Structure formats: structure tokens, C-alpha cells
Amino acid sequence: xxxxxxxxxxxxxMLRHKLLYSxxxxxxxxxxTLDLGIAWLLSAVTDKAVGMDVEGLKGLAxxxxxxxxxxxxxxxxxxxxxxxxxxxIRNELRLDMMGHTLKLPQSYFDNNHSGDLLxxxxxxxxxxxxxxxxxxxxxxxxxxxxxxxxxxxxxxHWLLALICLAMGPLIFLTGKIFGKAMRSNSEQLQQNMxxxxxxxxxxxxxxxxxxxxSIERRLLKQYQGHSKSIISGELKRGRIEGATGAVSSLLxxxxxxxxxxxxxxxxxxxxxxxxxxxxxxxxMNYLVNPFSSLPGLIAAMQQSLGAAGRIFxxxxxxxxxxxxxxxxxxxxxxxxxxxxDLSFGYPGADKLSLNKISLELHKGMNMAVVGPSGGGKSTxxxxxxxxxxxxxxxxxxxxxxxxxxxxxxxxxxFAYVPQESGLYTGxxxxxxxxxxxxxxxxxxxxxxxxxxxxxxVMELPEGLDTDIGEEGSRLSGGQRQRLSIARAILxxxxxxxxxxxxxxxxxxxxxxxxxxxxxxxxxxxxxVIAHRLSTxxxxxxxxxxxxxxxxxxxxxxxxxxxxGRYHALYYSQLRQEADQEQGGLNLGKEAEAGGELRPETAxx
Ligand SMILES: Nc1ncnc2c1ncn2[C@@H]1O[C@H](COP(=O)(O)OP(=O)(O)OP(=O)(O)O)[C@@H](O)[C@H]1O
Numbered sequence: 014x015x016x017x018x019x020x021x022x023x024x025x026x027m028l029r030h031k032l033l034y035s036x037x038x039x040x041x042x043x044x045x046t047l048d049l050g051i052a053w054l055l056s057a058v059t060d061k062a063v064g065m066d067v068e069g070l071k072g073l074a075x076x077x078x079x080x081x082x083x084x085x086x087x088x089x090x091x092x093x094x095x096x097x098x099x100x101x102i103r104n105e106l107r108l109d110m111m112g113h114t115l116k117l118p119q120s121y122f123d124n125n126h127s128g129d130l131l132x133x134x135x136x137x138x139x140x141x142x143x144x145x146x147x148x149x150x151x152x153x154x155x156x157x158x159x160x161x162x163x164x165x166x167x168x169x170h171w172l173l174a175l176i177c178l179a180m181g182p183l184i185f186l187t188g189k190i191f192g193k194a195m196r197s198n199s200e201q202l203q204q205n206m207x208x209x210x211x212x213x214x215x216x217x218x219x220x221x222x223x224x225x226x227s228i229e230r231r232l233l234k235q236y237q238g239h240s241k242s243i244i245s246g247e248l249k250r251g252r253i254e255g256a257t258g259a260v261s262s263l264l265x266x267x268x269x270x271x272x273x274x275x276x277x278x279x280x281x282x283x284x285x286x287x288x289x290x291x292x293x294x295x296x297m298n299y300l301v302n303p304f305s306s307l308p309g310l311i312a313a314m315q316q317s318l319g320a321a322g323r324i325f326x327x328x329x330x331x332x333x334x335x336x337x338x339x340x341x342x343x344x345x346x347x348x349x350x351x352x353x354d355l356s357f358g359y360p361g362a363d364k365l366s367l368n369k370i371s372l373e374l375h376k377g378m379n380m381a382v383v384g385p386s387g388g389g390k391s392t393x394x395x396x397x398x399x400x401x402x403x404x405x406x407x408x409x410x411x412x413x414x415x416x417x418x419x420x421x422x423x424x425x426x427f428a429y430v431p432q433e434s435g436l437y438t439g440x441x442x443x444x445x446x447x448x449x450x451x452x453x454x455x456x457x458x459x460x461x462x463x464x465x466x467x468x469x470v471m472e473l474p475e476g477l478d479t480d481i482g483e484e485g486s487r488l489s490g491g492q493r494q495r496l497s498i499a500r501a502i503l504x505x506x507x508x509x510x511x512x513x514x515x516x517x518x519x520x521x522x523x524x525x526x527x528x529x530x531x532x533x534x535x536x537x538x539x540x541v542i543a544h545r546l547s548t549x550x551x552x553x554x555x556x557x558x559x560x561x562x563x564x565x566x567x568x569x570x571x572x573x574x575x576x577g578r579y580h581a582l583y584y585s586q587l588r589q590e591a592d593q594e595q596g597g598l599n600l601g602k603e604a605e606a607g608g609e610l611r612p613e614t615a616x617x
Pocket of ligand 1: 123359360362366385386387388389390391392393
């Protein structure tokens, strides 16, 4: 997005705070007047002192006290209002960005790193906020101050004023050259910081993985690489800032010396008072300083516009819905789900992940999808939940094309139990409420009982109000899953979509999870992705999905009798389980002998 476009978009946020900006306009004008006032005071005091006017000095002293009070009050108001306007705009941008992010389709989250998104919510938001306060006002104040000082200087001694002004463009030009270098350096730095945030987000969110693989040293080395790119950018910034400071202070001081010498000669010739000379020196700072600070402010504004552009880029990404969906209550009476010749390929992928899938799921049916890894099982769920749109074929709910239903209505048909439990930081109560907002305590308890989770929840120190940590990290894998099942029970949707994840659990946890799943399935319509074929033997229909195609279908007995893919998968899993059990028994014996290994940990 062009910087002009970004600025005009950002101005719509600023215009919402017209009143604040108007008051800031007044404090800015007052602060310029007060700055000029100090030059006047300096000249007046000097002239009174030279004229030995003690009474006049007393009057000026009283005026000085009043002046200081006004300066203090104005500085406070000015700083407070700049912070206030910047905090408000940051808050509005944050909320608008979050509002839009929640409407983004799954493909956005699949294709963009959450760490990068996080950095737009935090770093970029901070930078834009500063631009709307401090930087913007600086950009207005500095030229105004320079102009006002110049007019005053003209009044004191026009020739001297013009000599000083001649130095201004030179200082400005130097600052602009360095500003350009500064800008490209901060863009680079911003990119490196974004990459580092993504890296940190990945590793800090999976501490168990780096510990179990003992890759701490490798990660530290990778982090050193990221950190090096940041520090070298920061050091470069230091060098640019140092050079900018040195050159602009050199030019500023040269102007200053030149002006003093010339002003001195005018005083010697009697064309300037001593007081006028002191006022002149003070005013000259107000004329020269804006020229040296403007390039830095312009660079900061451009950097902020870059950050605002990154924020608007998220807000401009195509959303899947226009409005955030209301939780849909009173779900459709479910009769059937029919897929006919449904095909789908991920954006940019050269092969289809689902190829001409046809199936019929009727009310009360219990259907299982099995097959090798990468066969397309999860993709099928993603299409049912409306995360992606099919490339070809039809998806009918109760005989109606799914696109005629709103996404909210479509998703209200399904209670989804993902493989990863997908719990959020917060209490058990908060997580259960996500299943049904406003659920009563009694409803939560009933759901927990059905999910075999009631006992462990009651044993936790604060029961339902126990904080379960990041993504439920303070619970065991089985406890997390049972909680996720309880959340699905609370949703009480007509079709249960279950991505079975029992493989990661020990025998006891698996038994408990299986029990709670049976409760959940009851006589509900169920579509389950089963990784363990032993759990699907009672399914009405089993689909074997391989390389995106349904290669076999039938019930357990029919598929075994067909002696095809299912048969091969089933017996290979049985063998694996028998081997593992054998391994478990052997380990059990070792444990008995050595007293260290526990047989149950060697389960499935
Ligand atoms: N976001 C994505 N972008 C591109 N390709 C993807 C994406 N997600 C999955 N795929 C590809 O789609 C195919 C089907 O993947 P899918 O996750 O549906 O398999 P699965 O049967 O659920 O596997 P598993 O049993 O291992 O979970 C695979 O080839 C996979 O690489």
C-alpha cells in the first residue's frame, strides 16, 4: 500500500479525536509562544540590568514565576494529551485488527506465521501509536516554531536573521540524507525482529519438544543468529545516529558561532542592544533546531507508516464472513450430509488432497474414516467445517447446498473434538463456556461427568476455577482430551466430528477417554477419524481414504472379508499392538527385576 494511502487511512482514526487534537493544537501554539517568551524575558532582564532598573527587575521576576507555572502546566497537558491520543488510537487499531483477524479464513492462519501476526499486534501497533502523538505534533510544531522564531529574529535584526536562515537548508539536507539511511536500517531491523518473534513463539510454545530432543544448544545457536542480526542492526543505527548528531551539531554550532560573531560586531557598531543579542542567540536555537530534528521526525513518520501498512495489510486480507458470527442457537434439525464428487486442493498445491469424494451420512449414523497418514482425513473435516471451499463437487446438508447456509449455521451443526485438545489459557470454567456460552454450573458438571472428567476436576485445588495454564499445559494429555470432549458435549450439536487422538495416551487414560467418547457418541450422528482400527469395529460405515480418494467402503466385517486395504491395515495394526504389548510385558519384567521401569508407560 502506498504511504499516502496509509496516511489517509490512518487519518480516519485521528479524525475520531478531533477534540483532543484541537486542544493539542492550542498547547502547541502556547508552547511556541512560551519559547519565544523566554527570549523576550532574557532581553528584557538584560536591558533592565544594563539600565540598573531594580524595580523593573522585580516586576520581571514576578512575571518569571508566573511564566514558569504556565510552562509547567502546559508541558503536563501537552505530554498527557499526546499520550492519551496515541493510546486511544492504538487501542482502536488493536480492536479493529482483532475484530478482523477473528474473521479471517483458516487459509490465512495456515499461510501466515502467528509470530508475525503477533508482532503486528504489538511492535507495529506501538510504532503507529507514537506516530499519531509525539511524532505528528513534532512535525507540526517544529516548522511553526522555526517560522515564529524567524519573524521575531527579523524584528530584532533582519540582516542577522537572513544570515542564520541560510544555514537552515544545509542542516535540513544533511538530516535528510542520514534520515534515509536511518529508515532503511529500521525497516531491516523491523523485519529481523518479526523473524525473531516468530522463532521465539515457536520454541517457547513447545518447551517439552526442545527438552525431549535435547536441542537446547542448537536452539541457542539459532537464537544467537537472530540476536546477531538484531544487534548488528542496532549498532548500525547507533553509528547513523552518532554521525547525524555529530554533523548536525557541527553545523548548528558553526551557525551559532557565526551568529555570535556577527551579532557581536553589530553590538560593537551600536546597531544592536546587548539584550537584543541575547534574545537573538536564544531565538537562533529555535530557528536552527527544527531543521536538524525534522529529518528524524520525517523518518519516524515513514517508519510508522510502514508499520501502519503492515497492520492494514491484515485488515485488508479477505475475511470469510462480513460480521463476527453470533453463536447460533437452536441448530438445524439434522437429517443428512451428502458429499458428491467433492474435490479439493490446497491453494498453491499441485495435487488434489481430496479427489471425487462421495459419501452419505444420515441422522443417527456412526461413520468412521480411516487410512494412511496424509490420506486427506483432516482435510475432509476442514471442508465440512467450512474452513475451505471445495474446488468441485457438491456438499449438501439436508439436501440443500451448504453455501446456502451461513458459516455460523453450518458450524453449529458440528461439535468438533480436535486431535490437539485446543484448550485456551484460563480456567476450566472459561474453557467449558466456549462450548456453550452461559452454561450453568450444573450443565458443566453434567458434561464433565459424561466426559469422565468430573473426578479429576474436583480434585484440582480450585475445581472448575483452576487455571489450566497455556493450552492446558498443567493437565495431562488424557485430562486435556476429556475436557475437550466435555466442551463438545456442552455444545450439544447434532453431528459429532471427532479426530481421535487416543494413540498418545496410556492404557488407563485411553480407557477413560474411550468411555467418555462412547457417552458423547451415544445415538448421535458421528463422523470419526480413527487412527486405531480397533475403535471403529461398531461403525455403520467405514471409509478408507488414501491419497485423497475413497479406496474402500463397508462395515468392519465386509471390509475384512474383502481382504483389501482395510484388511491389510487392520492386521498390521494388530501385529504392532501385539508387539508393543509384548514389549510392555518385557519391560514389566525388567521393572520387577530392576524396580525402575513401569509396564503401563510402555502401553500403546
Ligand atoms: N495447509 C495445507 N497446505 C497445503 N497442503 C496441505 C495442508 N494441510 C494438509 N496438506 C496436504 O494435504 C494432504 C492431506 O493431508 P491431511 O492432513 O488431510 O491428511 P490426514 O489423512 O489427516 O493425515 P494424518 O492421519 O497424518 O493426520 C497431505 O498431502 C498434506 O501434505
